[in-house]
Structure formats: structure tokens, C-alpha cells
Amino acid sequence: MEKRRLGRTGFMVTPISFGALPVQRCTMEEAGEVLNAALDAGINFFDTARAYTDSEEKIGRHMSGRRSEYYLATKSMARNKAAMAHDVDLSLAAMKTDYIDLYQFHNVKAEQEWNEIMSPGGALEALKEAKAAGKIRNIGITGHNLDLLVRAVKTGEFSTVQVPFNCVEQGAAKELFPLAKSLDVGVIVMKPLGGGLIDHVDLALRFVLQHDDVVAIPGMDRVEHIEQNLAPTKDFTPLNAEETAKLTAEAEALGSNFCRRCGYCTPCVVGIEIPAMFILHLQYTRYDMKTAIPERYKGLKVKASECVECGECEARCPYNLPIRERMKKVAQDLG
Structure with a gap:
């Protein structure tokens, strides 16, 4: 190699x-x-x-x-x-x-x-x-x-x-x-x-x-x-021009403000699996999995709605994501 x-x-x-x-x-x-x-x-x-x-x-x-x-x-x-x-x-x-x-x-x-x-x-x-x-x-x-x-x-x-x-x-x-x-x-x-x-x-x-x-x-x-x-x-x-265009389209679909699953935000004080919440929500919105994802979400022991908004996760996030606001959106969309 x-x-x-x-x-x-x-x-x-x-x-x-x-x-x-x-x-x-x-x-x-x-x-x-x-x-x-x-x-x-x-x-x-x-x-x-x-x-x-x-x-x-x-x-x-x-x-x-x-x-x-x-x-x-x-x-x-x-x-x-x-x-x-x-x-x-x-x-x-x-x-x-x-x-x-x-x-x-x-x-x-x-x-x-x-x-x-x-x-x-x-x-x-x-x-x-x-x-x-x-x-x-x-x-x-x-x-x-x-x-x-x-x-x-x-x-x-x-x-x-x-x-x-x-x-x-x-x-x-x-x-x-x-x-x-x-x-x-x-x-x-x-x-x-x-x-x-x-x-x-x-x-x-x-x-x-x-x-x-x-x-x-x-x-x-x-x-x-x-x-x-x-x-x-x-x-x-x-990459050729066609491949570059395909990758560019995917980058635009993701946007710049997404969870990379690095895990630095964890552990959550109430036990929310923060990266998992964001991945589920991304699958729900990006891949139009409107039935399967809410069903999976229902089986989670600790849900996004249980966030106490302490902010500890945001202090640790290297991308400065607005995790508390996003948790509200996950709870709203997934039940």
C-alpha cells in the first residue's frame, strides 16, 4: 500500500x-x-x-x-x-x-x-x-x-x-x-x-x-x-465531474450543522443517548422513514422529551450544536 x-x-x-x-x-x-x-x-x-x-x-x-x-x-x-x-x-x-x-x-x-x-x-x-x-x-x-x-x-x-x-x-x-x-x-x-x-x-x-x-x-x-x-x-x-457533483449534492443535503456521532456530548445526566437521537431524527427526515423510525423511538428507555436542559452536553460539543433545541425538535417529531 x-x-x-x-x-x-x-x-x-x-x-x-x-x-x-x-x-x-x-x-x-x-x-x-x-x-x-x-x-x-x-x-x-x-x-x-x-x-x-x-x-x-x-x-x-x-x-x-x-x-x-x-x-x-x-x-x-x-x-x-x-x-x-x-x-x-x-x-x-x-x-x-x-x-x-x-x-x-x-x-x-x-x-x-x-x-x-x-x-x-x-x-x-x-x-x-x-x-x-x-x-x-x-x-x-x-x-x-x-x-x-x-x-x-x-x-x-x-x-x-x-x-x-x-x-x-x-x-x-x-x-x-x-x-x-x-x-x-x-x-x-x-x-x-x-x-x-x-x-x-x-x-x-x-x-x-x-x-x-x-x-x-x-x-x-x-x-x-x-x-x-x-x-x-x-x-x-x-473524482471526475460527475462524481464531484454527486458528492456535492450529498453535502448540500446534509448541511454543515449535523451531529458527527463523536460522543463528546455524553454521558447525559438523565441518560439520553444524544447521538442516537440525532441519527434517528436524520433518518426520519432525510430518508422519509416516517413509520419505522417513530416505532424504533417508542422502544427507547429514555426519550428526547426527558431532557432537563442542563446544557452540559452543549458545553462539551466540539461543533457547538444547539443540542437542547434539537432535543425539543426530536421529541416533537418522533413522539
Whole structure:
């Protein structure tokens, strides 16, 4: 399989690599099947996070014996030095490895967070010390705030930047991608399939791969996802005019303000499965499933109408979605 250089890390990685967020939905046994199938297929870059519940543990259980076959990336929401140092050690233990190839700041979206990370006693100090000690090899940053990511890349402190990019969210290509290339910062594309909501998988991934300086990490939690996601890398061809039009039409139908199923909004204080509510509502409206979806909705233990409007979910959402208002709409439409 083709490899792409991940910026100044020097890592030659598969252009379609492994996003491990959905692995937390697998049982321990299922996770082993998926992770090893990905390795067997040639994928050599795996991205996870402390926030993905037991994802790191599953990687440690099933992949530690094949450590020489892949590059390992994880990330932490810690913002101060002590918390970040603790998280690095937790990641090393969970994934049963002596080193992590790339450790990233996870979802940095606010000025206050950025200032805390970069200030004396901030989390950057911990990662620099971890790098000096050989615990990690590179430092990266992830997020959805393009202005903040541009500022981060300009500091020279980061080997990689991870950002959402797909046929709906194309903003990163305007300034961030060329800037990163000029400074030899590797670009990791999250949400290349819009959190799984873009139907034309082949077209969506080819759209991303047309940008030859990026690596995409679609989420995978089933073995069949691996073959499907790797298909565009075989005899790769850019999108033609007809394919571009088809993908553009789908992007317009989705709009820019939709749930990507990242799960950062959870857990809900009253137990509402927030992403599931939005997926059901999207299916109800987009696919005109006016009978089947309300029937499925009736079987849910906790419904959208039970939202207490505390707002905790909105504070955690990286896309700043108006979740409380949307819950009202779900309750109104689905019963």
C-alpha cells in the first residue's frame, strides 16, 4: 500500500489509517478481530484517545504483541502539567507499550484552554518532558477551531495537527493545509466520512485523498469497514465531474450543522443517548422513514422529551450544536 510522510515525524503511514473512537463500542473480543484485521490489511497508523473509554485498553490487549508493525497515536484532554504527565503514564500502561509515537492535545477549542496549555506549568511542559524521557516521540494537537489550530501550527511546537475535513467541512484546506505543509507539520484528517453520515464512502474518501499531504483516519468498528475504507487506495483516481457533483449534492443535503456521532456530548445526566437521537431524527427526515423510525423511538428507555436542559452536553460539543433545541425538535417529531 502507498505510504505518506506524516510531516516532520518522518513516519511513512498508510493514507487511510485507523480511527479507534468506535472501538469503544466493541466487546473486547470484537475489538481484537477488528484491530488485527486492520494490521493484517497493512494499516500502520492507529489513533485513539484517553477519552475513548476502554479503547486504549483494547489496543494494549490485542496489539501490544505486534508493536513493531504500527505507529501509535493517542491524546488527552488534560490542560495542566500534572494531569498530562499522569495521562501519559496511564496511556503507556493501558496500551502496554514503552513509548507512544504521537501524543496529542485533544480537542483544544477555547482561548482559555490554549493559554493554560502553553503557560508555565501547562500541559505542554509535561509532553516535552515525556518526549525527553523517551515516553513519547512527537507532540500533536487536535481540534475543530481552525483559527486556533493555525496559531498552534505557527508556534513550531507541534509535529502534527488533526482536524475534521470532508465534503461538508472544507475550511481546513484554505489556510491550515498549506500552512502545515510549508512548516512540515503532518495533517491528520478526522471525520472524513462526517462521523459515518456520508453515504458515498468511496467518493468521500477519494475527495480527502486528493489532498496528497494528508492522512485520513475514518472510524472503524467492524471488519468489513476495513476493506471498504481501503478500497479507494487501490488504483486511486481523483473524482471526475460527475462524481464531484454527486458528492456535492450529498453535502448540500446534509448541511454543515449535523451531529458527527463523536460522543463528546455524553454521558447525559438523565441518560439520553444524544447521538442516537440525532441519527434517528436524520433518518426520519432525510430518508422519509416516517413509520419505522417513530416505532424504533417508542422502544427507547429514555426519550428526547426527558431532557432537563442542563446544557452540559452543549458545553462539551466540539461543533457547538444547539443540542437542547434539537432535543425539543426530536421529541416533537418522533413522539
